[in-house]
Amino acid sequence: MVASGNNYKDKVSQLISWGHWFSFFNIIAAMLLGTRYIVQSEWPETLLGQLYLGFSWIGHFGFLVFGFYILILFPASFLIPSQRLMRLFAVLVATIGLTTLLLDTHAYESLELHLSPLVWDLLLSGEKTELNARWQYLFVVVPIIFLLQLILSEWLWRKLRKLTRKHVGVPIATVFGLCFLGSHLLYIWADANLYHPVTMQRSNFPLSYPMTAKSFMEKHGLLDRQDYVKRRAEQGLDESELIRYPIEKLSFNNRGTNQNLLIVMIDSLRSDMVNEETMPYLTAFANQNLNYKNHYSASNDNMTGIFGLFYGLPGGYINSVRSEGSTPILLKTLKERNYDFGLFSGNQFKAPIYYQAIFNTKQAEENLATNQSQQPDDQLAIADWKTWLDSQNSEKPWFSYLELKSVQEFEEGGDYVPQFTPSLGNVKINAEGVDSTLLLKNSYRNAAYYVDELLADIFEELTAKQDLDNTIVIITANHGTEFNETGTNSWGANSNYSQYQLKVPMVIHWPGQPVAEINRPTSHLDVVPTVMESLLNVSSSPKIYSSGVNLFEEHPKRSWILAGDSRDIVVIQQNRTTVVDKYGNYRVYDNNYKLMDEGKPKLSTLMQVMHELKRFYQPE
Structure with missing residues (x-):
């Protein structure tokens, strides 16, 4: 039975x-x-x-x-x-x-x-x-x-x-x-x-x-x-969702100040290179303008760092933007205000993000086709920029983006002139001769010193044409470069989220703004709201089109900076950096990027971060 x-x-x-x-x-x-x-x-x-x-x-x-x-x-x-x-x-x-x-x-x-x-x-x-x-x-x-x-x-x-x-x-x-x-x-x-x-x-x-x-x-x-x-x-379609960007239509007080805008992006330049020994011209320029000493890129890799700079959005949105072929609201507004575009690069904009999600308007494509030298080179890019600048109508505002690649290619640039000094006088010698890490660092500093001379040429050109008083100049980088300072066998970029790979310069010349050294944490995500509010006079809240805040305003409630990409969420706080992967596994590091045994993220902070990473997606 x-x-x-x-x-x-x-x-x-x-x-x-x-x-x-x-x-x-x-x-x-x-x-x-x-x-x-x-x-x-x-x-x-x-x-x-x-x-x-x-x-x-x-x-x-x-x-x-x-x-x-x-x-x-x-x-x-x-x-x-x-x-x-x-x-x-x-x-x-x-x-x-x-x-x-x-x-x-x-x-x-x-x-x-x-x-x-x-x-x-x-x-x-x-x-x-x-x-x-x-x-x-x-x-x-x-x-x-x-x-x-x-x-x-x-x-x-x-x-x-x-x-x-x-x-x-x-x-x-x-x-x-x-x-x-x-x-x-x-x-x-x-x-x-x-x-x-x-x-x-x-x-x-x-x-x-x-x-x-x-x-x-x-x-x-x-x-x-x-x-x-x-x-x-x-x-770039992996895991992308439909995005609302901006969340709603923007409103403006007026047509803005009509000042020119120049963004100089120095590929792979970390923030501690801005010193009198390595980059004296940029250091002097920073001391006479706005110098953000505690500034972080949106990511530790090239494409997401550039994305965050132009969109003011965290890297988690990059695949959605790329799949939809969106245009940064900043560039769209500049175009609507009849700004002339001048786009120049020392490596002819090889990063795919430029064509997929940044300069994908007809006007930008024309600039990319006509303003580039045949041979990739920073000096030639600046020469092209000077020629373009000479052709500009003084009564019409312009926007220019200048990408310099010499620092990123420092290992191939041993013949840069002038040479950075001092060279290797105090370097420790090992069995094979000069310490290889210090050789790399010296080559890197040499490339930064070389780019500093190029920046001086840019400043002199703007001054000679009497454009500096009517031009906003933003000098920054897409990410930093590490030479294994964290002891984790990390070199270059896109290998960890330490300050060596995330912390970059942010020097701004803004006519009418007082000279200041700012030490509070700031982010690439803040650039778009700053330009939209203070140059283009948008009246809509930055929350409609960005995850950042205006750099000219202090935000005492801001207790964290958001970085990362489509794989990792990175939360930078005063004494810790929290990295959460897409599966929910997390690691908490101290300021020296050493694992904290007892470190745990706060639920309230994580809830705010997750809300920010979902805010621009289409409602169900």
Whole structure:
């Protein structure tokens, strides 16, 4: 008999059959809770994307719940002798599972993170916030879930004979299996073809790791890896969402001051190079104008640093902007005000971000085509800039962007003239001769010294043409450069988020502004609001078009600076730097970029950061 309970084999068979049906109804419950992920995620616009969503919703939760059954309840059916005790154990497991899933849906809704060490630490921190209070209220439903599981357990046990006779187990399992397999096969295709409506759903569900097969496809001639990497870099579509930029239409008090605007971006120049020994001209210029001594780039890499400078938005938005082909509101407004554009680069704007999201207007493309020398070189770029400046109508304002690349290419620039001195008089000697790190630093300083001479040429040209009194000059960098000062084998940029890679110069000449040295923390995200408010006289709040604040105004409530990219969130505070990856794992570093054992981010701070990273996305 099926329910005799006298035979061990019959008892185990009965419990296994009951366990299958118990798992099936919990799959349905998990799928219903899983609809919260769908509501909080971007809806795929294509039919294929919606088909993948349906397959993954059914297949993932079916596999997830049944996987827990196979790992926990199935072996327990052989080990727990009493059917009542076994069913109580299953009810406890299911209650814990659904409660965890409920908590995860709330974490995803509030922070766009699944449960992780960071989220658990925040929950257990004891910090009194609205989110923490709401999370605690969720546990009120635990007894309800437990009671419903008890009712389900008893009902299934009583109806087990009737359910077993229906012979629907195989068709149900087939549906779940086909959905699971179909979702992964569809994702393999989408990943290889960079099909965004599918790949954007990669992390929607908890414990979701869609299958990829690029290595297998490349091995069998089905994928060209180089072409794939090129297409991925060009598209920049990974994990992008629809963005509202600006959030609403801007309002202006008037047409602005009509001053000229010159931005000089020195690739890879870190802030501590602005000193009398290495860059005497820039140091003197800084001492006579506005010198922001505690300024941070938007990121530690080239493209995101430039993006943050022109958009005033965190790097997390870069893929959305690139996928939509947006234009910075700053450049759009300058164009509407009939500014002449002059765009010049020592390496002919090789970074893809310039064409994908910065200078992608017709006017900018014309400037890129006509104002560049054939041979990339900073001196030639400045010569072209001078020629362009001579042609400008004094009654019409202009905007110019000048990118200098010599510092970034310091290892190739050993013949820079003049040479930086002193050279290597006090360098320690090792078994192979001169210390290689100090040689690199000396070459780097030599390149900075060379660029300083070029800056002097720019200042002299503006002065000679009597443009300096009517021209705003902003001198900064996209990111810094490290020479393993943190002891983490980090060189150059884009390897960690220390001050050596994030902290950059910010020197501003603004006619009418008093000379000042500013030591409060500032960011690349602040440049756009400053220019929009103080040059173009926008009356709308900066929150409509930027995550930054006006550099001319002190903001005492500002306790953190935001940096990072589409992979990492970086929160810079007075005595710490917190790095959170896209999976919710976090690391906290001190001012010397050493890991802090007891460091934990505050929940209130993280909530503010996550809000800022979601604010410009389209509402659901």
